[in-house]
Amino acid sequence: MQRKRAPVRPARKATGKASAATKKSKKAPSSASAAAAATASTTATDGRRRELVLAAYKLIAEIGLEELRTRDIAAKVGINISTLHYYFETKEDLIAAVVDHMTELFRTLRAPLPAGATALEELRHAFVTQAYRRRVEPSLEVVVQEMMMRARRDEKVRVRLEQMLLGWNGYVEALIARGIASGDFASDLDPKIAAAIVTAFAMGSNVQSGVRPSSFPQEAAYERLVALLKPR
């Protein structure tokens, strides 16, 4: 974003272009080779990409995007900076890949939901899941918030984050709609609006907890909010 220096020496430009073109098609064979090699694939090309993404993800959680350096990411993986640039053309690309990883975590990392749970139980469970994420993967909410900030200026990040938020709101919306139908939630609720309230609260609650973790009554507030949605 601030580097973008024009190529100094136009030599080897053909090779450069070729490598760039190759890189695009490199994502494809990953799943294929993984399926074929089963166990040994973790050290291959796909493994390196993943290692870099994981290292960047952890570093962002530790020191923030503001102080994230490509050298530190490479060092954490134990490779040279040029090797990092072999897998990701720019720092920006790597960050976008981190957002993908983060989104995947956000989607899959959930506390187990008892089968046959009612809508009310499932909405309560959404909070349990939030606490669960904080316990087993405390980096996640930090990285999410860092990316929210970056989304303002980085288009790649914005697009991905928008999808994540839409998916999350959609899930909660469907859940509340189901709860209204079953009588768990007040019948005069608009599912979309109620979902906006719940997700905005959850997000702002995490932000405030980041600044004043001891004095913000996160659990009680969520519990009370869910209760407010019940029929009166």
Added chain:
Amino acid sequence: MQRKRAPVRPARKATGKASAATKKSKKAPSSASAAAAATASTTATDGRRRELVLAAYKLIAEIGLEELRTRDIAAKVGINISTLHYYFETKEDLIAAVVDHMTELFRTLRAPLPAGATALEELRHAFVTQAYRRRVEPSLEVVVQEMMMRARRDEKVRVRLEQMLLGWNGYVEALIARGIASGDFASDLDPKIAAAIVTAFAMGSNVQSGVRPSSFPQEAAYERLVALLKPR
């Protein structure tokens, strides 16, 4: 935070210490001279400090803390970098001053509240104020969010932000307590918990709106949330 280089040449160390000591006492005469000189004070020492803080504040809103550079701040004011360092020993100090300015804006920038408003009207008005701030000072919410992120790693910022959040929550809490007493809000509400819900929602609502401004129903959600607090 990442520079902190030890002084290269220990020469003029006494002067350095003296200037540092002088700087602390420099905040004091600002108000005194301002009161004395009335109009001409804006160009004096106090004016420069203020100019720098305002320039930094605007730059943070435009490009974010991640890409904030002291050179750009100085250039925006039209002065040299060393002059910036004459007023603020470190970048960190300047940022802390920006937080103070931001907090002051957050406190004072409010849509006019009709006299004799009920608690319910005043809570609604809090949302009107939020919209008002977005209109007359759109930078504010961006800077607040940027600072929230930085608070994790910058103690000076964290302390100031914590105070701001406590003040805000306290205001809403008192407001809700008053509303409960007057019958505007449900009697079974815990003011502290309800305030946490309202402020967390407001904050998360701003964050989501930053990423997906068009699709997030900010107004309707706030309106509905306030309605949920009414007696049933």
Added chain:
DNA sequence: GTCGCTCAATCAAGTGATTGATGGATAGCG
């Protein structure tokens, strides 16, 4: 004449990215 304010010049440590080369695996050919 000294005190507050300012700047040109410079420092030292970065900072993202590039280059050219190298060891090793794989494929192609006779």
Added chain:
DNA sequence: CGCTATCCATCAATCACTTGATTGAGCGAC
């Protein structure tokens, strides 16, 4: 099978520029 042509993954070295901070001097005012 043996030999070479590619390609993949990697790195040391370096580029061109950035970045927060410092120094020492100049200038106007009181």
